[in-house]
Amino acid sequence: MTQPRDFGFDEETSMLKDAVKRFLDEKLPLLALRKHLAGSEDPYHGEEREPWFDRVLWQEMMELGWHLLAVPEANGGIGMGLVAAAAIQEEIGRAACPCPLTNTLQSTFLLREANATTCLEKIVAGESMGLALFGEDGSLEVDSTDVTVTGKTLFGEDGSLEVDSTDVTVTGKTLSGTSWYVQDASKMDNFIVAAKSAAGIGLYCVPASAAEIRCDKIVDLTRDQARIVLSDTPAEVVSAPGKAEAVIAKALSAIYTLIAADIAGAAEWQLQTTTEYAKVRTQFDRPIGFFQAVKHPIVNMMIATDETRSLVYNAACAYDHEPETAARYAHFAKSSASDTASFCSNRSTQLHGGIGFTWEADVQVYHKRQMHSQFLFGDGSWHRQKVAQLL
Amino acid sequence: MAEQQLSADKIEFQEYCRNWLEVNRPPPTKIPLPQAAYEVTSEDHRAYLCDWQNRCYEAGLIATDVEKAYGGHGHDGYQAIASGEVRKAKVPYFINWIGLGMAAPTLLVHGTEEQKTRFLPPIFTAEEIWCQGFSEPGAGSDLVSLQTSAVKDGDNWIINGSKVWTSLGALSSWMLLLARNDKDDKYNGITYFLAEMDQPGVTVKPIHKMTGEAGFNEVFLEDVVVPDHLRVDEVGAGWKVAMSTLTSERGASMGVGAVASSESPLSAIHQVIQLAKDTKRNGKSVWDDPIWQDKIVKLYERTEAIMQNSRRSRIKDLNGGAMRLPLQGKLVGSEIGQELNEVALGIMGARSSLYVGDENAVDDGKWALGYMNTYTGTISGGSSEIQRNILGERVLGLPKTK
Numbered sequence: 001m002t003q004p005r006d007f008g009f010d011e012e013t014s015m016l017k018d019a020v021k022r023f024l025d026e027k028l029p030l031l032a033l034r035k036h037l038a039g040s041e042d043p044y045h046g047e048e049r050e051p052w053f054d055r056v057l058w059q060e061m062m063e064l065g066w067h068l069l070a071v072p073e074a075n076g077g078i079g080m081g082l083v084a085a086a087a088i089q090e091e092i093g094r095a096a097c098p099c100p101l102t103n104t105l106q107s108t109f110l111l112r113e114a115n116a117t118t119c120l121e122k123i124v125a126g127e128s129m130g131l132a133l134f135g136e137d138g139s140l141e142v143d144s145t146d147v148t149v150t151g152k153t154l155f156g157e158d159g160s161l162e163v164d165s166t167d168v169t170v171t172g173k174t175l176s177g178t179s180w181y182v183q184d185a186s187k188m189d190n191f192i193v194a195a196k197s198a199a200g201i202g203l204y205c206v207p208a209s210a211a212e213i214r215c216d217k218i219v220d221l222t223r224d225q226a227r228i229v230l231s232d233t234p235a236e237v238v239s240a241p242g243k244a245e246a247v248i249a250k251a252l253s254a255i256y257t258l259i260a261a262d263i264a265g266a267a268e269w270q271l272q273t274t275t276e277y278a279k280v281r282t283q284f285d286r287p288i289g290f291f292q293a294v295k296h297p298i299v300n301m302m303i304a305t306d307e308t309r310s311l312v313y314n315a316a317c318a319y320d321h322e323p324e325t326a327a328r329y330a331h332f333a334k335s336s337a338s339d340t341a342s343f344c345s346n347r348s349t350q351l352h353g354g355i356g357f358t359w360e361a362d363v364q365v366y367h368k369r370q371m372h373s374q375f376l377f378g379d380g381s382w383h384r385q386k387v388a389q390l391l
Numbered sequence: 392m393a394e395q396q397l398s399a400d401k402i403e404f405q406e407y408c409r410n411w412l413e414v415n416r417p418p419p420t421k422i423p424l425p426q427a428a429y430e431v432t433s434e435d436h437r438a439y440l441c442d443w444q445n446r447c448y449e450a451g452l453i454a455t456d457v458e459k460a461y462g463g464h465g466h467d468g469y470q471a472i473a474s475g476e477v478r479k480a481k482v483p484y485f486i487n488w489i490g491l492g493m494a495a496p497t498l499l500v501h502g503t504e505e506q507k508t509r510f511l512p513p514i515f516t517a518e519e520i521w522c523q524g525f526s527e528p529g530a531g532s533d534l535v536s537l538q539t540s541a542v543k544d545g546d547n548w549i550i551n552g553s554k555v556w557t558s559l560g561a562l563s564s565w566m567l568l569l570a571r572n573d574k575d576d577k578y579n580g581i582t583y584f585l586a587e588m589d590q591p592g593v594t595v596k597p598i599h600k601m602t603g604e605a606g607f608n609e610v611f612l613e614d615v616v617v618p619d620h621l622r623v624d625e626v627g628a629g630w631k632v633a634m635s636t637l638t639s640e641r642g643a644s645m646g647v648g649a650v651a652s653s654e655s656p657l658s659a660i661h662q663v664i665q666l667a668k669d670t671k672r673n674g675k676s677v678w679d680d681p682i683w684q685d686k687i688v689k690l691y692e693r694t695e696a697i698m699q700n701s702r703r704s705r706i707k708d709l710n711g712g713a714m715r716l717p718l719q720g721k722l723v724g725s726e727i728g729q730e731l732n733e734v735a736l737g738i739m740g741a742r743s744s745l746y747v748g749d750e751n752a753v754d755d756g757k758w759a760l761g762y763m764n765t766y767t768g769t770i771s772g773g774s775s776e777i778q779r780n781i782l783g784e785r786v787l788g789l790p791k792t793k
Contacts, residue, residue, distance in 0.1 A: 007702070295792070299783045303723055306696075309703070314695070314699040391688075
């Protein structure tokens with residue numbers, strides 16, 4: 001199979017992307033986001049911060065149909081592919097928008113691979129869906145879950161983020177254990193939990209109301225994260241034990257590509273914001289962007305951002321049209337994205353000078369979102385090792 | 392890899408090109424060709440490469456979209472297909488790359504009818520090889536400070552000065568020449584000429600590079616006569632015309648034929664992976680060392696990214712502006728190429744010291760030679776530093792350094 005030369009980025013996708021951008025520019029300008037994220041937070045004396053989630057905004061997003069974008073038409077969705085989902089996600093990243101969309105899109109592709117009709121229809125009905133795949137070790141491997149049947153969710157406590165890191169296990173039809181590093185958990189209606197049993201890894205759907213959600217204190221202000229604790233929690237089977245590993249492995253290409261798209265959007269924001277600052281900030285009687293010591297690193301931010309963005313659309317298109325190359329291209333996309341997140345964040349703070357590392361500076365909000373994204377679902381070296389294993 | 396979705400006619404043309412190149416691939420030369428066309432100095436190589444280019448022209452792979460009146464084949468939208476097939480076929484490069492890549496596109500835009508009719512056909516057939524006389528000892532990155540003078544004398548211009556880094560200078564019939572007609576007007580005091588190389592007052596002296604190769608030349612111009620009808624565009628318009636030529640050199644503009652390189656970037660990556668697998672260190676292959684895997688896969692990822700950049704550059708709503716991606720191509724490609732060659736040297740360890748001509752050298756010493764030659768990419772045609780200025784100023788709108 002071959003990919004369409006234009007990534008399958010057709011007029012419909014282009015209009016959708018533009019509509020998302022205009023919507024977010026209007027509804028969640030940076031000033032509004034800053035207000036919601038409130039005042040400074042002293043890590044030694046700070047009070048517990050409630051994760052901010054604008055349910056009205058999310059309702060409006062759902063009225064526009066973004067949540068069911070990738071759900072097949074047969075299940076009541078719009079039936080678009082990963083290229084369209086990545087295009088939306090890029091805009092979510094550019095706006096650093098706190099919402100359950102990222103996880104719901106990622107879950108959609110996992111549910112599609114599992115052919116889990118009932119859960120796909122829950123998404124159509126407006127229920128958000130989070131991924132709880134990994135165990136505590138953070139290894140991100142498919143079998144990292146710490147949940148057992150009776151029960152574990154997608155990631156275990158180890159922080160490895162390997163799919164086999166889940167600490168949840170299965171006993172009969174209930175799950176017990178803890179799933180780690182669950183993103184935007186406080187915004188979710190359901191979780192798809194990876195859990196171990198004698199028959200292997202399975203995927204299960206658990207309503208958020210049935211799980212104990214313990215929020216982590218995290219660096220990123222624009223997302224939240226939690227452990228979800230299950231004890232003999234009833235769960236619906238999404239993908240049977242033994243079959244789920246292959247399902248997760250395929251869906252991971254889409255999951256990696258979507259987080260990489262988020263990074264690409266945020267990196268473009270970092271590039272544009274740093275460029276504007278370099279035009280207006282004056283030192284030695286000139287805008288600092290005149291000096292090549294500032295100009296050249298900004299150009300390097302553009303180069304890094306563009307490489308990532310191109311690899312994201314290539315990976316998305318491969319997932320939609322060329323499954324045999326999807327894994328390699330998804331690893332390239334997230335490898336590139338993680339390095340770009342690191343580099344653009346570093347330069348955006350450094351080139352803003354003293355103001356750049358204050359709480360007041362907008363760049364810190366994106367810097368911390370990117371720090372989170374950089375390691376979420378694997379950093380650059382981790383993905384490059386995965387590619388090397390394929391060669 | 393993605394394929395362009397082509398009409399039936401174009402698919403037929405693509406198959407024709409592919410078959411023709413397969414059947415007509417020339418046998419290798421006795422002494423291997425240099426890695427790049429700008430290093431060609433020997434008469435045997437010149438004759439072999441001119442013959443090859445002429446055959447490709449006659450087969451319709453060069454000047455495919457150029458009007459028949461100028462020696463072209465009169466198609467529309469077929470050149471990219473022909474050039475793509477030439478690149479894929481791993482056939483020898485086209486020796487007249489400056490003629491095809493810079494002279495022809497410039498003449499098509501700025502040339503008179505007479506200039507186009509006279510000069511384009513022998514560019515395509517390689518009967519007349521072209522070189523470029525832009526850089527001077529005192530005008531490299533800051534090209535606009537060039538000092539070679541052009542003084543009007545009746546219907547002629549008298550040229551005095553010297554040019555440097557002139558690839559193919561010793562083999563060329565014609566030079567694209569920038570000379571200053573007005574010392575007081577920096578940008579509007581430069582005029583663009585077509586200068587004949589075989590005439591009194593033109594002296595070509597080879598420059599030996601760090602590799603030992605001598606494809607570059609110095610060209611001394613003493614009272615050289617250029618008739619006024621060989622001026623391109625208006626007196627004083629030379630800078631503007633030169634910028635359009637440099638755009639061609641930087642790979643952003645229209646083409647009249649592939650500047651065929653014998654190696655695609657991905658094939659170089661796969662060679663390096665193979666080299667790492669075949670090279671043993673401490674009883675294991677170098678490839679089994681995760682540190683080397685990481686370095687090599689990072690370069691693979693970035694090479695893939697460059698290819699995807701050029702794919703994305705054609706999509707208006709995804710390219711961030713028409714020039715943003717094309718202007719990165721030469722800069723990023725040359726820097727990645729340099730790193731890749733250096734990684735190859737690292738993989739070989741002490742064997743990387745063995746150079747071209749040594750019987751034990753890996754791949755005939757091509758990695759050390761290739762590494763040194765990558766500086767041509769990072770320095771010529773606007774150094775990487777100048778490219779970053781251009782990107783910062785033209786794409787991001789940062790204040791001009793000069």
